[in-house]
Amino acid sequence: MIDKISNLRDAAxxxxxxxxxxxxxxxxxxxxxxxxGELTEMLKDLKNMDIEERKQFGxxxxxxxxxxxxxxxxxFKELSVKDVKKSLSSGSNFDISLPGTNFKLGSLHPVTIVQKEIERIFTGMGFNIVDGPEAEEEFFNFEALNIPKHHPARDMQxxxxxxxxxxxxxxxxxxxVRAMQKxxxxxxxxxxxRCFRNESTDASHENTFFQLEGMMIDKNVSIANLIYVMKLLLSEVFQRDVKIRLRPGFFPFVEPGFELDLNCMICGxxxxxxxxxxxxxELLPCGMVHPNVLRYGGIDTEEYTGFAFGLGLTRLAMMKYGISDIRVLNSGDLRAMEQFSVR
Structure with a gap:
């Protein structure tokens, strides 16, 4: 068998x-x-050899x-070099000395960067990420959120x-609501x-924008839990202390409701x-979940309470990266997007 190895080597x-x-x-x-292959087939004979012969043959x-x-x-390398030399000697236009084509790498959109960062923060706190349809039913978009037909709050959207x-x-x-029911x-x-509203556009408003809504429901959840989570979120996002203010605000799906405002980082x-x-x-509307919303979600209001918040991902990206006009983010202008190098 050792001779077979030698013969195969010389022939190969x-x-x-x-x-x-x-x-x-x-x-x-x-x-x-x-x-x-031939060598692989030879190795199949190992099982028929004694220990010493198997060792030597292996x-x-x-x-x-x-x-x-x-x-x-x-x-392979030898033939590759020959092919290039042959191409050059035959008068080919290919010049091996020229630099290669520079392909530009894309980058994530600033809103996507912020979204991934916030998802990381919240999953670290034990939150799960859920999704739903962009073309939504009226019940889930309004009625299940304590906004019945002809309610004045519908005029706000x-x-x-x-x-x-x-x-x-x-x-x-x-x-x-879908998550509560499920x-x-x-x-x-x-x-x-992504969300949609038929609004007039200006420096801080667009008809297509991105939000991140959040909710925590458990026994004995209070406003103190809400404030703690919001402060932790913003300090993680901006990696420094930020100036905020909390003031009363009306939202049909929370009671009491608050407006959490961020000191403008564009103008200081x-x-x-x-x-x-x-x-x-205006960055973080929030509050304690209204009992009617809990009921629509099938939650026992005698046993559970919760807080909810809505974060404007688009506005947060503007504050984080110093983008003064929201319309830049939907413009499709690659010159504006190329500065964001996170991939």
Whole structure:
């Protein structure tokens, strides 16, 4: 058997040297070292050998496999160089000395960067990520959120209605109701996604934007839990202390409700078009989940309470990266997006 190894080696090296192109070399590699190659077939006889013969044959076979692999790789390189020289000598326009084509790498959209970062923060706190349809049912977008028909709060959200009776969702809050109905309590979820409102555009308003809604439901949840989570979120996002203010606000799906405003990072609170010259950006509406919303979600209001919040991902990206006009983010202008190098 040792002689078979030697004979195979001599024959194989000769055949490799005689190969005139890469296709022949690849064919030899498969015939010699492939799953059904000559050397592989020889190794199947190991089971019929005694221990000492098996040891010697195995060592020789492995050494030959390594040697042939190196010879084959060297032959591939040799033929590759010959092909290039032949191309150059034949008057080809290919110039091997020229630099290669520079392909530009893309980068994540700033809103996507912020969304991934916030998802990381919340999953670290035990929250799950949920999703829902962008073409939503009226029940989930309004009624299940304590906004019945003809309620004045509907006037706050100019809506895109579809011919089939559904609508383009005006927030991602419907995902919270769907999550309550599906998972019950206790519950900790966030729902990032795209939203639509028929609004006039300006430096801080767009008809297509991104939100992240969140909800926590458990026994004995209080406003203190809400404030703690919001402060932790913003400090993690901006990696420094930020100036905020909490003031009463009305939202039908929470009671009590609050507006959490962030000191404008574009102007440092001095006033600019982005913050409507107020020095503050409305960033985080939040509050304790209204009992009616819990009931629509199938939650026992005698046993559970919870808080909810809505974060404007688009506005947060503006604050984080100093983008003064929201319209830049939907412009498709690659010159604006190329500065964000996170991939």
């Amino acid at each position: 090296i000769g055949r490799i040297k005689e190969a005139v192109n890469s296709a022949e070399v690849e064919e030899l590699r498969v015939k010699l070292l492939g799953k059904k 060592q020789k076979a492995n050494a030959l496999k390594t040697e042939l692999t190196e010879i084959i790789e060297g032959k 100019d809506t895109y209605w579809l011919e089939n009776g559904s609508l383009l969702r005006t927030h991602t809050s419907p995902c919270q 998972y019950g309590a206790p519950l900790k979820v966030i729902a990032p996604g 609170g001095k006033g600019c078009p982005t913050c409507k010259h107020s020095g503050w950006i």
